[in-house]
Every structure is written in C-alpha cells, then in structure tokens.
Amino acid sequence: MAVYTDITEAELGSFLAEYDVGDLQSYRGIAEGVENSNFLVHTTSGQFILTLYEKRVNRDDLPFFLGLMQHLAERGVSCPLPVHRRDGAMLGELAGRPAAMVTFLEGIWLRRPQPMHCAEVGRGLAEMHLAGEDFALKRRNGLTLEDWRPLWEKSRAHADAIDPKLIPETEALLDRLEAEWPRELPQGVVHADLFPDNVFFLGDSLSGFIDFYFACNDAFAYDIAVCLNAWCFERDHAFNITKSQAFLNAYNAVRPLTEEEMAALPMLCAGASLRFMLTRLYDWVMTPEGSLVVKKDPLEYLMKMRFHGQVRSASEYGLG
Structure with missing residues (x-):
C-alpha cells in the first residue's frame, strides 16, 4: 500500500483552491508504489494524480523530477504533465508534506508483456x-x-x-x-x-x-x-x-x-x-x-x- 499520509476532504479542498482544476468530486488512495502517498483525484475538470512526497524523497530533487516531466511532455513524450498552481509553482504543501498534482495518464500496466x-x-x-x-x-x-x-x-x-x-x-x-x-x-x-x-x-x-x-x-x-x-x-x-x-x-x-x-x-x-x-x-x-x-x-x-x-x-x- 502506498498511502503513508492520510488527508481529509477539507485539507484537499484547501489544497485544490490554489489550482484552476474545478471543484473536488471524489478522491481515493492508490495502493501501488512504495515511495510516496498517491491519490486519484476527481474534480469538475477531470482526473489527476496527487502525490505527497514522503521522507525517503529529497525535497531538493523535486524541481528536477517535475521539471523533467514537463520538459518531456512538451517534446512529445507521453508522460504525466505537472499541474501549475495559480502562482505558477508546480509544488505545494499538504498535510505537512511537499505535494504536487499531475495529469492522469490513461492505460494499464501489463503483467505478461509480449x-x-x-x-x-x-x-x-x-x-x-x-x-x-x-x-x-x-x-x-x-x-x-x-x-x-x-x-x-x-x-x-x-x-x-x-x-x-x-x-x-x-x-x-x-x-x-x-x-x-x-x-x-x-x-x-x-x-x-x-x-x-x-x-x-x-x-x-x-x-x-x-x-x-x-x-x-x-x-x-x-x-x-x-x-x-x-x-x-x-x-x-x-x-x-x-x-x-x-x-x-x-x-x-x-x-x-x-x-x-x-x-x-x-x-x-x-x-x-x-x-x-x-x-x-x-x-x-x-x-x-x-x-x-x-x-x-x-x-x-x-x-x-x-x-x-x-x-x-x-x-x-x-x-x-
């Protein structure tokens, strides 16, 4: 399971108020992954992946990770695109953790690739x-x-x-x-x-x-x-x-x-x-x-x- 830090609806609503993504409809934790806490977030404008970065991740590395995804997406590589806050930042804070949202990528991972x-x-x-x-x-x-x-x-x-x-x-x-x-x-x-x-x-x-x-x-x-x-x-x-x-x-x-x-x-x-x-x-x-x-x-x-x-x-x- 990969939800180490739980969040309340009120906390998430306040976090989303800093973004132009519409109003919160629902959210749930994502069980896959081992490093961070991840949530699938539904708003009136679509689906997003919210990540709270836990202690094993160095906060100083986050501009590299988020900037790389944006750089690759702008050059045609299919990957999640970081969502910018109204102040232009890609990184915020939620429940005492650095947090960011990225666009939802459709698809599944294959258990038996050919x-x-x-x-x-x-x-x-x-x-x-x-x-x-x-x-x-x-x-x-x-x-x-x-x-x-x-x-x-x-x-x-x-x-x-x-x-x-x-x-x-x-x-x-x-x-x-x-x-x-x-x-x-x-x-x-x-x-x-x-x-x-x-x-x-x-x-x-x-x-x-x-x-x-x-x-x-x-x-x-x-x-x-x-x-x-x-x-x-x-x-x-x-x-x-x-x-x-x-x-x-x-x-x-x-x-x-x-x-x-x-x-x-x-x-x-x-x-x-x-x-x-x-x-x-x-x-x-x-x-x-x-x-x-x-x-x-x-x-x-x-x-x-x-x-x-x-x-x-x-x-x-x-x-x-």
Whole structure:
C-alpha cells in the first residue's frame, strides 16, 4: 500500500483552491508504489494524480523530477504533465508534506508483456533519451556504482540467510565492476526505474511512462540494461531473447547504439541486476514485518546476476 499520509476532504479542498482544476468530486488512495502517498483525484475538470512526497524523497530533487516531466511532455513524450498552481509553482504543501498534482495518464500496466510490447518500450525509451538531451537541470544517480558497496555492507551480515552463495558472488561481481565499469559512454537523462508497472499501454500501443522519481543523469546504455532486466526475463527467471531483440532493435532504430555501448552492455546488465538485488536485499532484511513497504525477493535478481555473468557479447541479447 502506498498511502503513508492520510488527508481529509477539507485539507484537499484547501489544497485544490490554489489550482484552476474545478471543484473536488471524489478522491481515493492508490495502493501501488512504495515511495510516496498517491491519490486519484476527481474534480469538475477531470482526473489527476496527487502525490505527497514522503521522507525517503529529497525535497531538493523535486524541481528536477517535475521539471523533467514537463520538459518531456512538451517534446512529445507521453508522460504525466505537472499541474501549475495559480502562482505558477508546480509544488505545494499538504498535510505537512511537499505535494504536487499531475495529469492522469490513461492505460494499464501489463503483467505478461509480449515482444511487441517490449518493442514499444524500446522505441519510447529512445525517444525519451533524445527528448531529454536539452533538459537544463542535473541530478546525480544516487544508486550507481559508488553507492553499491556501502549499500551491500549494510545488509551483508544477513545475506547467508538468503542464499549461501550470495556473499562470495556479490563481492566478486562488485570487485569486477569497480575495476572495469565503463565511464565514457554517452550520457543524459535516464528513467532508471522503467519496470512494467511504470509503463502504461492502451491495447498493444504504448500509452506513456510514469514515476520519474529515480530519474537522473547517467549512461543511456545503463537505462537500457535496467529495461533488459525488467522486461526480458520470464517468471521462471529464463531469459527471453525474442523480447530482448525486439526491445533493442526498436531502440536502435530511433537512437543507434555506439560500438562502445554495445560492447559494454553485458557489464551494464550485470551492474543493473546487482543494483536491484542490493536494494531488494536491504529492504528484505531491514524492513520490519507489518510495515507498508512491499518487500520483493532479492533472489530474482541473483538469478539475473548469474545469467549476465555468462554473457560475453551484446549478440547474446539479440543485438546484431
């Protein structure tokens, strides 16, 4: 569940009075997501998503997130558009939390995406990368290579209980990534969390991307690696090269990958799988039972780490 801060009708009505969105008709909490409190708000002028930013989000990052969504939407990328208050600001305050509203994006996220859907995501991601190239604000990736070992040290003592091989395999991969991580690849704004539940479809067509609250500046190919991990494995952890090939070919048709990006892809995929294993492991061992955070199994990403460790070239992901 993702409603950590409840709000009253009176509080919401006062908040909405600062916007030109009409009168409140109804609202309800949204159960999906783990970082913030989210509500679907109906007014006389339409539907909106209201987000109250909780303590895990740095308030100083909010101009980047909101400004990026506006920048991308103005350049034709389908994503929620921040709603401005009457004073021109995109950010307000509600129930003691920073709060913002964005337009409602029609669509659903797919529980069982097919290769055609992976191609849609590849095309859309490439378009997003190009559209963000002239975005003026910058934000460091707070979960990149330099952050992984400190995160690992916080939960290492509990790793044996997850899998007896987790400690040696994680430390071997960390050593390798720290020695060989590619640092001169094309960079720009990346989503960094483009999992299926952050991508909406209408039928088989991409409707848009949501949840830009991990967006940052990093290598474009790292964003691709996150997507290959998120979209191209089946529930039994088997890699689906047909989905990967569809995704990569569609991306490459819009923004062709450089030779350096293609050569780096196996290492970037291994790094992306390690990143999500580490955050899942941390939440798994550090989150108290009964909390509102939904804990996800880190073993899924251990399986992916092992797969990428055997890959030697981008051709094994279906890239010609």
